[in-house]
Amino acid sequence: MSAPSSPLRMPRLLLTGAAGGLGKVLRERLRPYAEVLRVSDIASLAPAAGSHEEVVPCDLADKKAVDALVAGCDAIVHLGGVSVERPFEEVLEANIKGVFHIYEAARRHGVKRVVFASSNHVIGFYRQTEHIDAHAARRPDGYYGLSKSFGEDVAQFYFDRWGIETVSIRIGSSFPEPANRRMMSTWLSYRDLTALVEKSLFTPGVKHTVVYGMSANRDVWWDNSAAAHLGFVPQDSSEIFRAKVEAQPPVAPTDPNAIYQGGGFTAQGPFGD
Secondary structure: OOOOOOOOOEEEEEEEOOOOHHHHHHHHHOHHHEEEEEEEOOOOOOOOOOOOEEEOOOOOOOHHHHHHHHOOOOEEEEOOOOOOOOOHHHHHHHHHHHHHHHHHHHHHHOOOEEEEEEEHHHHOOOEOOOOEEOOOOOOOOOHHHHHHHHHHHHHHHHHHHHOOEEEEEEEOEOOOOOOOHHHHHHEOOHHHHHHHHHHHHHOOOOOEEEEEEOOOOOOOOEEOHHHHHHOOOOOOOHHHHHHHHHOOOOOOOOOHHHHEOOHHHHHOOOOOO
């Protein structure tokens, strides 16, 4: 289901990672917010859906290609990159070089707003018994989390140095429904994700804002008071799935999914030993 038509529109909006899970969702839902939606991925994308959309394949590790990709855009929703825990060399190309190339291109072409898909894995080694806000020290739970932590630093640097504003969304678990007990706390509905991206694109004066991407779930670990200026009020809750999730056999108390906010990511790797 697409987002309703919005009075908030810009001439050209870039969405990277448009072939990924959330990229496919936002490709449909962000169309009302731009006269032209430019979508990009290294993976295959279907042809452009009419004159309001441009399809531009791009490898984020290719600085020249990213520069051309960003040219002519008014804002960027940056989802592109490796989205799971992988060997560092793979994460390096797409997530670390890629985010640097995006911001360098934004600087060169005068783009002043980026929405960066960060991740809860930036703080994944906090325990589920802890309650933290955006000012808590980062505790990445793997190479993927490290790359997102780097991306947040890049966002802060490019704001301080060149005034490029960013909202870094530490996405929890954005799926049609939560798959397990951990996701009951981290779940972000597609409707709430879309609303949060809209607020991130159009709220004035965000500087570099870090916000946790979660719905109005019953039991949460994250405090979004530092991002209150975005005006994001989630409409959905994982509570409607509680009976279904709690019918699953419980995980062992020693399982990372029962201990850490980052769940199983805290136990993946190293790779290639």
